[in-house]
Amino acid sequence: MQLIFSHNVWLHICFVCLFVCVSRVACTCACTVDQYYYGDRNDIQHAGVQYILDSVVDQLLKNPDRRFIYVETAFFYRWWKRQSSSMQQTVRQLVNEGRLEFVNGGWCMSDEATTHYSAVIDQMTLGLRFLNETFGPCGRPRVAWHIDPFGHAREHASMFAQMGYDGFFFGRLDYQDRDRRMLDKEQELLWRASDSLTPPMADLLTGILPNGYNPPNGFCWDQSCDDPPIRDDPDLEDYNVDDVLKRFLTIANGQSSVYKTNHIIMTMGSDFQYENANLWYKNLDKLILYVNALQANGSNVNVLYSTPSCYLQELHRANLTWALKTDDFFPYADNAHDFWTGYFTSRPALKRYERISNSNLQTCNQLEVLGGPVSRKGPFGEGESQTMKKAMAVAQHHDAVSGTEKQHVANDYARRLANGWKNCQVLVSNSLAALSGSLAPRIHCDNLNISVCPLTETSKKFSVNVYNPLARPVTWLVRLPVNGTAYIVSDARGKSVECEVVPVSSATREVRRNRGFAVNELVFLVQAPPLGFTTYSVSLHAHGPPPASTRQRTPAAIQNRFLRVTFDPDTGLLSSLSNLKTKQTIKLTQNFYWYNASDGNNSLSNQPSGAYIFRPNSSTPFVISKTAKTESIRTAVVQEVRQWFAPWVSQVVRLHADSRALELEWTVGPLPIDDDLGKEVITRLDTSIKTSQYFYTDSNGREVLRRKTDFRPTWHLRQSEPIAGNYYPINSRAFIKVLYTDDADQLTVVTDRSQGGGSISNGSLEIMLHRRLLYDDMRGVAEPLNETSDIFPEGLVVRGRLLLSLDPPASAADAHRPLAQGVVLQPLLTFTDGDLHRNTQLEFSGLQAALPPAVHLLTLTQWDEGLVLLRLEHQFQSWESKVNSQPVTVNLQKLFSTLVVLGVSELNLSANQWKEEMRRFHWTPQTDFSTWEMTLRPMEIRTFLLRVR
Ligand SMILES: *[C@@H]1O[C@H](CO)[C@@H](O)[C@H](O)[C@H]1NC(C)=O
Numbered sequence: 001m002q003l004i005f006s007h008n009v010w011l012h013i014c015f016v017c018l019f020v021c022v023s024r025v026a027c028t029c030a031c032t033v034d035q036y037y038y039g040d041r042n043d044i045q046h047a048g049v050q051y052i053l054d055s056v057v058d059q060l061l062k063n064p065d066r067r068f069i070y071v072e073t074a075f076f077y078r079w080w081k082r083q084s085s086s087m088q089q090t091v092r093q094l095v096n097e098g099r100l101e102f103v104n105g106g107w108c109m110s111d112e113a114t115t116h117y118s119a120v121i122d123q124m125t126l127g128l129r130f131l132n133e134t135f136g137p138c139g140r141p142r143v144a145w146h147i148d149p150f151g152h153a154r155e156h157a158s159m160f161a162q163m164g165y166d167g168f169f170f171g172r173l174d175y176q177d178r179d180r181r182m183l184d185k186e187q188e189l190l191w192r193a194s195d196s197l198t199p200p201m202a203d204l205l206t207g208i209l210p211n212g213y214n215p216p217n218g219f220c221w222d223q224s225c226d227d228p229p230i231r232d233d234p235d236l237e238d239y240n241v242d243d244v245l246k247r248f249l250t251i252a253n254g255q256s257s258v259y260k261t262n263h264i265i266m267t268m269g270s271d272f273q274y275e276n277a278n279l280w281y282k283n284l285d286k287l288i289l290y291v292n293a294l295q296a297n298g299s300n301v302n303v304l305y306s307t308p309s310c311y312l313q314e315l316h317r318a319n320l321t322w323a324l325k326t327d328d329f330f331p332y333a334d335n336a337h338d339f340w341t342g343y344f345t346s347r348p349a350l351k352r353y354e355r356i357s358n359s360n361l362q363t364c365n366q367l368e369v370l371g372g373p374v375s376r377k378g379p380f381g382e383g384e385s386q387t388m389k390k391a392m393a394v395a396q397h398h399d400a401v402s403g404t405e406k407q408h409v410a411n412d413y414a415r416r417l418a419n420g421w422k423n424c425q426v427l428v429s430n431s432l433a434a435l436s437g438s439l440a441p442r443i444h445c446d447n448l449n450i451s452v453c454p455l456t457e458t459s460k461k462f463s464v465n466v467y468n469p470l471a472r473p474v475t476w477l478v479r480l481p482v483n484g485t486a487y488i489v490s491d492a493r494g495k496s497v498e499c500e501v502v503p504v505s506s507a508t509r510e511v512r513r514n515r516g517f518a519v520n521e522l523v524f525l526v527q528a529p530p531l532g533f534t535t536y537s538v539s540l541h542a543h544g545p546p547p548a549s550t551r552q553r554t555p556a557a558i559q560n561r562f563l564r565v566t567f568d569p570d571t572g573l574l575s576s577l578s579n580l581k582t583k584q585t586i587k588l589t590q591n592f593y594w595y596n597a598s599d600g601n602n603s604l605s606n607q608p609s610g611a612y613i614f615r616p617n618s619s620t621p622f623v624i625s626k627t628a629k630t631e632s633i634r635t636a637v638v639q640e641v642r643q644w645f646a647p648w649v650s651q652v653v654r655l656h657a658d659s660r661a662l663e664l665e666w667t668v669g670p671l672p673i674d675d676d677l678g679k680e681v682i683t684r685l686d687t688s689i690k691t692s693q694y695f696y697t698d699s700n701g702r703e704v705l706r707r708k709t710d711f712r713p714t715w716h717l718r719q720s721e722p723i724a725g726n727y728y729p730i731n732s733r734a735f736i737k738v739l740y741t742d743d744a745d746q747l748t749v750v751t752d753r754s755q756g757g758g759s760i761s762n763g764s765l766e767i768m769l770h771r772r773l774l775y776d777d778m779r780g781v782a783e784p785l786n787e788t789s790d791i792f793p794e795g796l797v798v799r800g801r802l803l804l805s806l807d808p809p810a811s812a813a814d815a816h817r818p819l820a821q822g823v824v825l826q827p828l829l830t831f832t833d834g835d836l837h838r839n840t841q842l843e844f845s846g847l848q849a850a851l852p853p854a855v856h857l858l859t860l861t862q863w864d865e866g867l868v869l870l871r872l873e874h875q876f877q878s879w880e881s882k883v884n885s886q887p888v889t890v891n892l893q894k895l896f897s898t899l900v901v902l903g904v905s906e907l908n909l910s911a912n913q914w915k916e917e918m919r920r921f922h923w924t925p926q927t928d929f930s931t932w933e934m935t936l937r938p939m940e941i942r943t944f945l946l947r948v949r
């Protein structure tokens, strides 16, 4: 809810939105979602979201002027389900009259630094769909509202614009940036959030709130605050109206001097307030009454209850021009030594689990459509995708995938994802049974990354179904734990496939502990059709050749027909990378280091490194080992150099026969803390590329932004943290190249989860992989980031992959776009023991043909009976590729192989509004195509509702 103060009519009109907000899942992140709702861990964090709604609705009914805004639909949904129909009717009435307004309206308020756009679009769609179906157009939020996220991504603004929001408000930005904007009255600006979409498609009016998400000083009237209430009985001794008014007017005038229009907004409320809403409303009613009464004596201040959309309308009506911003709001610092760049990496295992869960969810959604209704009710039970959709949606929260929650809360998010996946596995099995005609039980192996799969380890004959969720064919290296020494593998046509058996590495044995005992890995390349599956059969070969053996010497090089990598024989480290097709070679050294985390005991500041904050106590990291012990394996399918740096750091440098990227599979942990030093582990790539301080990182996995060390595009930076102040989120890729030359070298690193990184010195790119800290950073977690688990009581071990490609900048995106999509949406393997039924369909594609390289099939999900939601995306920026940065046209009727498309309507990005009703944008789509042909321009995402059979 909000109040608006408006200066008086005859001088100037102006609002102050005294505003109240609640409904945030966890700014202090102490409780799980359920605990917050019921308020049942009040020993940890007092918060009972259910009482807030009970209390606020009651108070809104008492005075028609009062307003309230509600942000996160996940919580609202829980409350709504439990209400009587008469209460629901009352709330509908409040919504229709604009007294209760939804803002943002996603399932949660997502994090901006560590989320992937595909999951953000999904979680927004989930929340906004509920609001539309429950309240119709009056429930549709017009304003995006991210009062708490710790820095703001350009891609989020772009998505919000395409979802039809008219404006965006947030609370946190760099303190130097804010100071400059206050002076220049640029706290409200026009964010041009895409360099490729035609304006105003991605333009978003963006406002910075005056007090974060808090009320002005001295004006907090909640049971959780201790500011004095307004005591307005003149007969009583502690009458304080004059004092309140004086303080209030001082604040209002001060605030209006740093904003551009005569209207200002004030947020009245904070985390978990309004459980007893009477306290707030009673005092706000009085405040409004007394402030406005001063108008009789010439005051020009007018205050009223308002909402963000109402405030935004006044900004619009003011008809001013707004500063244009084209970069983003990272990194965020709230003081000279307090950079919120640690959470880019915090809880790397949860970050990877969230990312792979997204891949699994998209597969589940697609198979629900392709397999038809029987997928939801099949031979293996009731499958459903809703639990996974909701689990993924809450995992996007700014204290979830960000890694900034307490340990037990992180465990709760992971448990929700696991539970969702369990339900989806039933759906996937049902769908694959329907599509293949085989009812043989299907086994999922979720721990293949650590060579654990009981079926493949024990079975003498099994088959592997490889489902590819991408709309283009993929080649994928399969590595299966086995105990035999030789196998025969054949593809869906019965043709035998080259395969090899290699010993499981000691690093893998170490990390899997006693969860599996396979001694070998069976490796072979699979080729999976677009949006479909193929099946390989594997059988033990009793008299086959012996498995490949490891060599203890560092090889001079490994190579395939695309890439060659050399190693330094003395150190065992990488020494160069060549692209054999383009004949490029760079010097490349890679090693692992750790920063000694600040413990807060420091003359400059007492800020320690923690879940949010990254603050190394020195700018020079310690090298973990100058040399790596190595062993290597060379087979026709894959070549590996296995490097050991320390008992807690190892890596496999891997190149398979058909890969255009070098894989670095790192395993880091448990980080030792017996020296009482918190550690932040990075890997650093030092190259011969002359980067002149520039490097590039993606925004939420989509558009790439240029970064420069010790520099911000919109203000003159006083750098106070040479490492932490140069870190940026890397969601899916980062690269370095020589500036302004298109035929030089570009080294791209594709990541498998969100991580933080930077380019501190010329030619260098570093990525933070894992962190273990001994102090809380005083931003609300109230725990040190010191991850352990049942399996790793001495500290978490984390494994992940980086993919490196070297290309000329002019064609680098042609390589890294599909590479990154292949990591985000990776094939799903399922297994069946023994022989498959003779009539089993071994291969299937849901598409008539692969989509063109520029087009990504972002969403295919069941919407309703006979209705399917489809999103097609142009995945190239306008400047990125000579070949692919061109408009492409797709014919929706010729898209699917098994679905007959009967009708199509286009929606906004979040699917809660018909495109033709979207008033925000004024562009005219090209009309020289038939209605089935849809053209996508660079970076465009188009969302369709298809009627199908
Ligand atoms: C307006 O001014 C008069 C004369 O000074 C005073 O008596 C009255 O209380 C004032 N009204 C308000 C609302 O402050």
Ligand SMILES: *[C@@H]1O[C@H](CO)[C@@H](O)[C@H](O)[C@H]1NC(C)=O
Pocket: 319
């Ligand atoms: C807005 O300002 C422009 C330029 O100053 C002016 O031409 C236009 O008429 C104004 N529009 C309104 C609605 O006042």
Ligand SMILES: *[C@@H]1O[C@H](CO)[C@@H](O)[C@H](O)[C@H]1NC(C)=O
Pocket: 457, 458, 483, 517, 518, 519
């Ligand atoms: C595989 O071999 C290892 C080592 O010989 C053994 O410990 C393990 O039990 C075997 N697994 C199976 C399923 O036989």
Ligand SMILES: *[C@@H]1O[C@H](CO)[C@@H](O)[C@H](O)[C@H]1NC(C)=O
Pocket: 773, 774, 775, 784, 786, 788, 793, 794, 795
């Ligand atoms: C970190 O975790 C380890 C293992 O549980 C524990 O022994 C140690 O006391 C913890 N340290 C801090 C500062 O929490």
Ligand SMILES: *[C@@H]1O[C@H](CO)[C@@H](O)[C@H](O)[C@H]1NC(C)=O
Pocket: 132, 133, 134, 135, 136, 907, 911, 912, 913, 914
């Ligand atoms: C919004 O919900 C209404 C029902 O309340 C439905 O008729 C309409 O189709 C929905 N709009 C969209 C874009 O889905």
